[in-house]
Amino acid sequence: MKKKAACCEHTDLSSTGIACPECTEGEIVPTRGRFGLMWACSARRKCKFWLKTRPTGKHCKHKRNRKTCGALMMEGTKTIPERCSDKECPNHNPHKLQK
Ligand SMILES: [Zn+2]
Numbered sequence: 001m002k003k004k005a006a007c008c009e010h011t012d013l014s015s016t017g018i019a020c021p022e023c024t025e026g027e028i029v030p031t032r033g034r035f036g037l038m039w040a041c042s043a044r045r046k047c048k049f050w051l052k053t054r055p056t057g058k059h060c061k062h063k064r065n066r067k068t069c070g071a072l073m074m075e076g077t078k079t080i081p082e083r084c085s086d087k088e089c090p091n092h093n094p095h096k097l098q099k
């Protein structure tokens with residue numbers, strides 16, 4: 001019996017089945033990148049879309065300029081709850097939104 005490395009966090013590495021919002025061709029899949037695990041578009045030879053954490057499959061409902069943001073939501077970290085993947089969206093930093 002091999003012991004699992006203690007550093008490994010419990011992360012679901014199954015494919016997400018979520019279509020890439022950028023090119024709509026690829027799918028968001030777990031990828032080992034230079035900076036560790038990331039979630040990137042499977043068509044990444046031509047598409048640069050990626051996320052730091054697993055997308056949840058939900059879409060951001062935050063209102064911006066009278067439109068709903070609609071970007072993919074992604075899992076948060078220990079300190080940040082689920083958040084919008086769009087860095088331009090205020091909901092990207094929901095911990096700062098809370099009053
Ligand atoms: Zn893509």
Ligand SMILES: [Zn+2]
Pocket residue numbers: 060061062069070071084085086089090091092
């Ligand atoms: Zn958003």
